[in-house]
Amino acid sequence: MIDAYSWATPNGHKVHIMLEECGLPYRVHAVNIGAGDQFKPEFLRISPNNKIPAIVDSEGPDGKPISLFESGAILLYLASKTGRFLPEDVRGKYEALQWLMFQMGGVGPMLGQAHHFRIYAPEKVEYAINRYTNEAKRLYGVLDKRLAEHAYLAGDAYSIADIATFPWLRSWENQGVELSDYTHVKRWFDEIAARPAVQRGVEVLAKHRKPVDDKERDILFGATQYQRR
Template structure:
């Protein structure tokens, strides 16, 4: 059994989808980031960076409980545990790794900034709005070129790279992007969206999430609440 500490955000959805694709038994523990659950001592013991998601595999290496934080690391752990969604060796393995790192190091952080400055910044900053909207478009074009030549992001096989990227493309309108401008990316997006495991993963905790953030949630997520000593 795997205990999942999460919330229905793009990074949370990555792990939910992977668990569904891999048909693993799991329990979900809601970490309401708008209420400050991510700063609780119990959660910090398994996720010292106070970010969701994190997991505790009750049957980890050598049969002992094992915790993992950071969504990309969790995807790799689950893939290695099951021997699926990540090639065991060779070029194909490194192709998946590089596109997973593309998501972790570029796609997620930059789209997150686009989303923030377009939707949540307390005042409009044109420079930030344009910088991150344009960078979002550039990253979409990178993916569109890759997907012009391949069925999936890292090649011809579905992998954790696809699972990592998809949740960040779902809110494309909030990032100032239109999928009609990226036909190969749109084809991939529709294929991902049609997968039953993806649909189940996205539905995890969906009923718990409210639209928008109140002022206290914004303080915790974007203001001084995020940075106070704990």
């Protein structure tokens, strides 16, 4: 059994979708990041960076429990555990891994900054809004070019690269992007959104998430976030 400690965010949904796609038995534990659950000692023991998601697999690779944090690492672990969504051939594997790293190092952080400065920042900083909105559009352009030549990010087969990237593109409006401007991304996005496992995955914990108030804003973005623990 896999215990998933998570919240309804793009990074959380990556793991929810992967678990649903793989058909693995799992239990989900809500870590309300707006309430500060991510700073509790019991969560920090499995996620020392105080970020969701994290998992504990009671049946690890050596038959003993294993805990993992960082969504990309979790996707790789689940792909290895099930033999799914990561090509077995060396060339295909690295095609998938480079696009997974593209998501982890570019799509997630940059679109997250676009969200922050466009939606959550207490003051509107024009330079930051323009910088991250333009970077979001650039990244969509990179994806669009890739998807003009391939059905999926890693080539002809759906993989963890697609699973990692899709949840971040669900909030394209908040990123200052018009999805219809990227026809190949939209084709890919609509196809993935129609997958039953994806539809189940994005509903996990979704009903618990509410608009961020001032107290939650401080926990997520203020001094509380930066305390040494």
